[in-house]
Amino acid sequence: MPSHPRRTTLATVAASAGVSVATVSKVLNGRREVAPDTRTLVQSLLVEHGYVPRSSHPDRADGSATVEMWLDDMCAYSTEVVKGTIEAGAESGVAVVVTGTKDLAGGGASWARDLVAAGRRAVITLTNGPTAAQLAALSRVRLPVVVIDPLNLPDAPVSSVGCTNFAGGLSATQHLLDLGHRRIAYLGGPATTAVNQARMQGFRAAMEAAGVPVPPEYVRTGGFCYPHGLQEGAAVLDLDPTPTAVFAAGDESALGAIQAARARGLRVPEDLSVVGFDDTELATMTSPQLTTVRQPLREMGAVALRTALRLAAGEKIDSRHVELATELVVRGSTRAADLSEAHL
Template sequence: MTTSRPGRATLATIAQAAGVSIATVSKVVNGRDDVSPGTRAMVEELLRRHYYTGRGGTRQPTVEVVFAGPLAAYSNEVLEGVLRAAAEPPGVAVMLSKGRTGIDTGAGAPVTPTSWALGVAKAGRSAVISVSNEMTVEDATALAGANVPLVVIDPLTPAGADVTSVGATNYAGGISAAEHLLSLGHTRVAYLGGDLEAGCNQARWQGFRSTLETAGHPVRDDLVLHETFRYAAGVAAGGALLDRQHPPTAVFAGSDEIAVGLIEACRRRGVRVPEDLSVVGFDDTQLAEFCSPPLTVVRQPLREMGRVALRTALRLAAGASVDSHHVELATSLVVRASTAAPRQR
């Protein structure tokens, strides 16, 4: 005995089952509002029952989210925001990749910005969102040539003046960190930042530096280090700061991961936080609440940044314009237990 799989449902299949015209089913599929509620409900139920997917499968838009390196606390928060926005009606499919991976550019062919962009377009991606990735001008140009919109979140390097980006008020965040430490009485402070060329890192450092200089307490050159935004950098570079002949009484770290790594360096040396050293992080990921002591941070709305990036990408994919090529969401200071007045020595 042989069995055969039923053929893919068509508009005609659904129309016959519903006892309506093909035109009516087409209106329901395309979201037209000139169909009575009762007929619409019946047709939609039959579409689900027959697993109707249309001629080319789902018409759901698909966005490629590109990360650099391993996912971390920061990128997980951004991704959560993207996914939450993608789940909102009418729904968006999200594909994840690291750099120029996950797209077929041809067997054995070298991956270039052009071949990657063409692969993205052929894969049916509606847009690309880059998260703290080294998206180059060549990448952005190639995507534009392939008619694939690009939105960059916290670009490490500028991808071109016309590229739409989403970030936070990093300069203002640096100011608020400095003002908080000054209000506690700290004057010998350090900055332990991320990648030197990263625009967000430079903005945080410049806001922090300028505020302390204006207050008459410039940061000493030997108390400024730019590494990466990772935990390991906080452990190693943080240890170097602590081992100085005249260590700081407070450190502003360029990310939560750096700050938590610095706290670990303190633990290994018997330095107490905040009694011996105050620490301020930047991001306000789950790490900030889970570490001991809970971390004072400059909070940037990472999930909202992901949501705004997705909605902006969809607007560009639909051919709509955006009010600005760069959107900055406000940062805010969240005071927890990792900062206190300096101990008198």
């Protein structure tokens, strides 16, 4: 977050309006003995200056403080992060209010002031972060922002919490190489996002270190969801030669790839080994259970909540971006390659 501007006072607004502090106070309190034109002028200046009443300031301690959490949609991945955030909030005595980004209204000064008036102490996003207008408005009312697992690191100095995506991609691919696979395809997320780039570079680093070339058509990008895994999984499985293994950069896309294999009469893991990324509850609900790279999703939510509260309290943090370690979890969707089919 940018450095916080000096807090606007009633005297500042009164001087700008050319009225007394008492008049500004009457407008704030809804008193009727103020001329309509004067009331309109004062109200506009309150918004322009980003005035926040002391009684609703985010560092209050009246027991009604909350943290706002934005997310694009509720899926297996986001559910785990939200659970971790809420649990950490409960331990800190702070409630977490979850809002869908489609339900967000505005982005200007009055919108940000309403958040503060409602008792919000900070904003946590499980999206690609707030817009520039939202960030500016939140900064004016001194509401810190923490972004969880951003697709791209924000341009503005916003605090964020993520995971070791490169290391995760490296370990997933190394696992398949250790099993003897050489024809390994990569199904990634949106091509230009930092998250996808890190996981894909981990994949390429492992392949290059093993001296295994990667045909361009073996690398597919576009999304982390099930339909993408189904579509792009079908595309790589229709290639000749067919991959013997797939590293999908999300659990949902990995399940899509498994379904694409079954539609072609291929068995997992006998004919195709599949590795995912996330380790959501979906990984243990499929058959066979999914080998995947575990992101510490609940811990990411907890770290974001604690970071947000520290920022709201005016404390300094050691780093604006924190990466938590990933871990490969081996289950039933991978097995040793048939050496007669493994090489190009």
